[in-house]
Amino acid sequence: MSAVAPPPSIPLPVASPKLDPATGIDYDLFLDCVHCGLCTSACPTYLELGHEADSPRGRIYLMRAVTDGRLELTAEVRRHLDLCLDCRACESACPSGVQYGKLIEPFRLHMAKTMTAAHRLSWMQRLMLFHATPFAGRMRALLLPVRWMQRLGLDRFLERIGLPRLLPRSFREMQEMLPRLKSHYGRLPEILPAEGRRRARVALFTGCAADAFFPETNLNTARVLQKNGCEVWIPRGQVCCGALHYHAAQEESARRFAQVNCVVFDDSSIDAVIVNAAGCGAMLKDYGHLVSSTSADGGQRLAAKVRDISEFLIELGPVKPQHPLPFRAVYHDACHLCHAQQIRRQPRELLEMIPGLELVPLHETEICCGAAGSYNLTEPEMAERLGLRKVKNIQEANVQAVFAGNVGCLLQVGRYLRKQGSGVWAAHPIDALWASYSGEVPDLDN
Helix, strand or coil, rough: CCCCCCCCCCCCCCCCCCCCCCCCCCCHHHHHHCCCCHHHHHHHHHHCCCCCCHHHHHHHHHHHHHHCCCCCCCHHHHHHHCCCCCCHHHHHHHCCCCHHHHHEEEEEEEEHCCCCCCCCCHHHHHHHHHHCEEEEEEEEHHHHHHHHHHCCCCCHHHHHHHHHCCCCCCHHHHHCCCCCCCCCCCCCCCCEECCCCCCCCEECCCCHHHHHHCCCHHHHHHHHHHHCEEECCCCCCCCCCCCHHHHHHCCHHHHHHHHHHHHHHHCCCCCCEEEEHHHHHHHCCCHHCCHHHHHHHHHHHCCCCCEEEHHHHHHHCCCCCCCCCCCEEEEEEEHHHHHCCCCCHHHHHHHHHHCCCCCCCCCCCCCCCCCCCCCHHHHHHHHHHHHHHHHHHHCCCCCCCECCCHHHHHHHHHHHHCCCCCCCCCEEEHHHHHHHHHHCCCCHHH
């Protein structure tokens, strides 16, 4: 009797590595994407360019192909990845729960280590971004002459004679971003007492760029917290959250900032760490991941206590404001508030409490305005397209004010509102809330 021939061997699929050694990406994160395309309508660059490689699923395909060795990491591939704003709108739109941020951010770190830098920032832009902006004291000193020029009207005189047009483009772009700077509050006491019965003890993260460009928002945040029965602690040793460095693929510098903050804010007596800038809040909430290699417990403890100011006030139960603000307004969803932190309802609830304020819907409210950290410097053309797109939607709403919970958004939106000659007030929701608490109705001449 002849032996039965064995069945032909069927090669088993080779399992992909759990953690790619080159990029540090969990390979399973690629597999979450089923390429359904629902992310494309939420992606700012796809809406502008209509190119598949400039969509989230297209970029995931490119990153996975490079990781698999099926595609070289060429300058063309990098260009599509660099154009991503990392706004995370695709995460909100994705029914499969793809964690796009955990793909693009480590892949960009990999590109920074293995390729020549693609962005040609001027020496002045690099100096401002990485050696001035993250340091609140330096920024305050640098902006002091600008405050005086604006107060004396010299900036408008220089505009009239056309001097800014003679500046190099990189200088001109930074000059155009400057808002009308309010007086800085100086140095707040380390402890601010609660008004009436104390309901909570909180720490206030004052940040760097936000404190330099919009100091009134930090001051108003502290006042609103006091008004709502919070004792406010402002730690002296706090530093930048590290977001600018991290998103520019300078991970070690970002980690050093994070390690300092983990020590400074490590106080068991505080109920929350309050943040009024969406980008900072998203970064602080990710500290458990960022500092995992050195002080994971400290990072996780801090991250667990971080609350956006609107998120915290709604949880606490806000004191109702009394003074009317007779404005028609829109609210723009900052990307790192609505997509990274999933905070949408709370800022609107605060604004809707204000007597006389008519809050109307904003078309494409969750589409990025083009600020995206340093994106408006590294990708000025796309940033301008998105900034003008956002301002067009604001103007079509026929409003007197636009509110946003992030410093980058306020700088970007304010820039293009001024460029269009609009007098729309661009401010943080907390500025409006304090105005309604105090009766200090703002001057809408921006």
